[in-house]
Amino acid sequence: MTDNNAPKTPATMHEMDERSMPAWVLSFSAAMVPFCAFCYGHSRGVTTRVVERVVKSPVGVYGLLALPFLTLGMEKSIYDTVQSWQGLDPNVVPADRGGFPSGGSSLPSFSLIPVRKIARRLTQAAIEQEEPKE
Numbered sequence: 001m002t003d004n005n006a007p008k009t010p011a012t013m014h015e016m017d018e019r020s021m022p023a024w025v026l027s028f029s030a031a032m033v034p035f036c037a038f039c040y041g042h043s044r045g046v047t048t049r050v051v052e053r054v055v056k057s058p059v060g061v062y063g064l065l066a067l068p069f070l071t072l073g074m075e076k077s078i079y080d081t082v083q084s085w086q087g088l089d090p091n092v093v094p095a096d097r098g099g100f101p102s103g104g105s106s107l108p109s110f111s112l113i114p115v116r117k118i119a120r121r122l123t124q125a126a127i128e129q130e131e132p133k134e
Contacts, residue, residue, distance in 0.1 A: 087117065
């Protein structure tokens, strides 16, 4: 049973990604701004203070095991939020993609905003087909 109103899985990344050429700057900035802030903080001793605070907390040294999961969650949240802002659903995988390292779509989305609705060629073609012809 197929639903005609269900979104079709794109065959290639080009079918899914209709952004303008300078739109990559948004994704690049979303990744680089937190990274640069981390580098600046690290140069000022923030990393050492965070590790010391975690070790001295009630969870002790075992709290260090949570840091990689927290930082990966923060990275995925930033990535998914920017993709949603640009109108790309982070849970959709084109048929020509998948596997390592692009397996983030199999995880739940950590986006802080809903996917922005932008008219795409695929949806426009579906709308044109549904219109009655005279």
